[in-house]
Amino acid sequence: MRALFPPLKRGLVAEGVIPGAWGALERACFSTEAADRRGTSALTPWLPKTWISAAVSFVDGQEPPTALTWLRRRGPGIPESYLQRLFRERQIRVFNGTQVRVVRKSVVMEKGFKLLVMKERLQEFNNEPSNESKPKEEKQQVAKKKKTDGPGQWTWESLWKRKLYQDSDMIVINKPEGLATQNGTGVKVSVDSILRQRALEHGWEPPKLVHRLDKDTSGVLVIAKNTDAASWMAEAFRERSSDDGKSKTVFRVRKTYWAITQAGPALQSRGTVKKDIVANGNRLPAETVYFCKEISHGLALLKLMPVTGRKHQLRIHCACVLGAPILGDDSYRKRKEELEIPAIPDLKKAGALGKMHLHAGTLVIGKPGKKPIKIVAPPPRHMVEACKVLGWTCNMN
Numbered sequence: 001m002r003a004l005f006p007p008l009k010r011g012l013v014a015e016g017v018i019p020g021a022w023g024a025l026e027r028a029c030f031s032t033e034a035a036d037r038r039g040t041s042a043l044t045p046w047l048p049k050t051w052i053s054a055a056v057s058f059v060d061g062q063e064p065p066t067a068l069t070w071l072r073r074r075g076p077g078i079p080e081s082y083l084q085r086l087f088r089e090r091q092i093r094v095f096n097g098t099q100v101r102v103v104r105k106s107v108v109m110e111k112g113f114k115l116l117v118m119k120e121r122l123q124e125f126n127n128e129p130s131n132e133s134k135p136k137e138e139k140q141q142v143a144k145k146k147k148t149d150g151p152g153q154w155t156w157e158s159l160w161k162r163k164l165y166q167d168s169d170m171i172v173i174n175k176p177e178g179l180a181t182q183n184g185t186g187v188k189v190s191v192d193s194i195l196r197q198r199a200l201e202h203g204w205e206p207p208k209l210v211h212r213l214d215k216d217t218s219g220v221l222v223i224a225k226n227t228d229a230a231s232w233m234a235e236a237f238r239e240r241s242s243d244d245g246k247s248k249t250v251f252r253v254r255k256t257y258w259a260i261t262q263a264g265p266a267l268q269s270r271g272t273v274k275k276d277i278v279a280n281g282n283r284l285p286a287e288t289v290y291f292c293k294e295i296s297h298g299l300a301l302l303k304l305m306p307v308t309g310r311k312h313q314l315r316i317h318c319a320c321v322l323g324a325p326i327l328g329d330d331s332y333r334k335r336k337e338e339l340e341i342p343a344i345p346d347l348k349k350a351g352a353l354g355k356m357h358l359h360a361g362t363l364v365i366g367k368p369g370k371k372p373i374k375i376v377a378p379p380p381r382h383m384v385e386a387c388k389v390l391g392w393t394c395n396m397n
Contacts, residue, residue, distance in 0.1 A: 007304035034035025051076050051122055052095070053115040054206060057227060059234040067092060069106035069116055072183050072190065074206065076122055080185045091121055154179050154189060156198040163373050164220065169229035169367070171207065172193075174377040175221040177355050181212045195223060211237050214312070215342040216328070219257070220377045232368055237309065254364040257304040257314055258379060258396045259387055262333075262341065264324030265299055267292050273317040277310040286310045288317045297343035300324060301392055314358065327386075328356040335373055341388060352386040361396055 054074045058064055065073065071083055071092070086092050087105040093116040094103040097272050100116065112312045154176070165172040173191070175181065179287040180190040195207045224230035236253050268292045277286040278307045287307040294301035302324070304314050315332050319325035325333035347353050366372040387394070 020041070028072070039155075042176065044150075049119055050116045051119055056109040056111055056113040056115075058111065059231045062234060064108050064110065066105060067094065067103045067107050067109060067115060071107055072373075074116060074196070078122065079188055080183070083185055086117065086121060092117060154194060156194055159191065159194055164377055165373065167224055170233070171225065172375050173221050173223070173362075175213055175218055177218040177382075179218050180215040181221065182209060187215075190225070191221065210234050211361055214315075214356075214358075216356040217358045217360060218377070218380045220255075220363040221360070222363065222376055233365070236365055250364050253362060254362075255306055256339045256362040257303055257306070257310075258359045258361045258383070259302045259318060260302050260327045260383060261302055261318050261322075261324035262327070263295050263298050263300045264318075264322045266322045267295070267302075267324055273321045275317060275321050277313055277316060279311055284310055286313045286317070289313060290317075292323075293394045294390070296392075297390055298341040299327065299343055299390060301387070301394055301396075326356060328353065328359050329358070330356075346389050347377075347386055349388045350385045352382045352389060355380070355382045357383050357386065359396070 010350070053071065053076075056065065056070055068083070068087065075083060084105070090102050092103055092105070093100050094107070094296075095114045095116060097111070097112060103115070147248065149237055159173055162174045162176065163171065180187045182192045183190045183291055183305060192207075192209055198204075199206045205226055207225060208227065209225050210222055210230055210233040213221055214217060222233065224233050270289075273288045275286060276283040276297070281311045285308065288304040289304075291303040293303055304318075306313055312331070315321070315326055315329055319329070319332035320366060327333075344353070360377065361379065362373050362376050363372065376397055383396070387396075
């Protein structure tokens with residue numbers, strides 16, 4: 001707190017004040033005297049002229065979000081590039097309950113903080129020239145950027161049709177491949193943004209993500225409906241259990257994935273992979289249990305059960321340890337080797353290529369005081385077609 005909100009000399013405006021609309025508001029709100037006199041009412045002058053985010057919240061034990069991360073999750077729905085620009089121009093402010101200050105994107109937020117953006121800056125973005133009025137070169141860039149956003153046809157209604165389960169605590173959907181879980185660089189449409197927009201329109205409490213699936217991975221995705229549910233779910237996802245059912249707590253999550261991979265030389269009928277995953281310069285222990293259900297035509301069908309939940313864990317373990325990269329994984333496969341697989345021409349003819357063959361098929365989650373819930377997501381069409389072409393009869397449900 002002291003680093004973010006150092007003491008101010010009485011009557012002075014905060015360091016780095018930008019002239020213009022911000023100036024008058026800062027002069028009214030930034031002084032220590034004003035903050036001492038008004039307390040939380042120091043935010044009042046900002047209300048008519050600023051967009052104000054929801055109060056920062058996160059589950060105890062989780063890493064607090066930075067200012068940039070929080071606006072990605074609960075921001076005003078502007079593109080990543082424009083959001084980064086506002087931070088560079090020092091146009092984002094943070095309110096800590098008594099004072100409003102300029103904030104950098106990397107500053108870690110505390111619970112209850114709110115982020116502010118001038119409405120006129122958001123209006124500037126809304127008034128930018130439309131695609132029709134832009135030169136041909138710019139139109140091509142816009143089209144290319146839209147392509148990176150994934151399928152634009154996804155709406156609340158289309159996601160709701162993919163609902164697998166719902167109760168007072170959670171919504172569970174079968175996330176389609178190609179749709180990101182959360183907004184990020186180059187991504188404006190995601191499960192999180194669609195659900196938040198729906199909540200905003202109806203005055204609901206914004207849903208909360210408690211785990212992630214990669215953009216190109218399909219399958220079971222759990223969204224908490226409220227803060228209390230998010231708290232125990234986050235704890236459950238942290239306490240993974242292995243295939244023998246052992247876990248440190250009674251509230252646990254067991255996840256089963258299905259993957260079509262190259263028939264790597266290290267594959268056995270079943271096995272356990274233990275290989276650390278490097279994330280942000282840290283080596284994190286990672287463990288995956290796997291079962292080889294089918295193998296033929298240079299490909300294999302694997303049942304994967306992650307004991308830990310590291311980013312890209314299954315993809316890395318398959319490619320780097322088993323020598324069996326997942327079909328369609330552009331990050332960890334060697335395309336030249338994949339093209340040499342005998343079944344590739346038949347798969348291409350059946351329309352089963354061009355997508356990653358990794359699916360979160362089953363999730364079992366223990367609820368406090370209740371029996372565990374098992375949720376099953378039907379596999380995507382391209383994986384079903386691939387199994388038909390290869391003559392595999394294993395039921396991925």
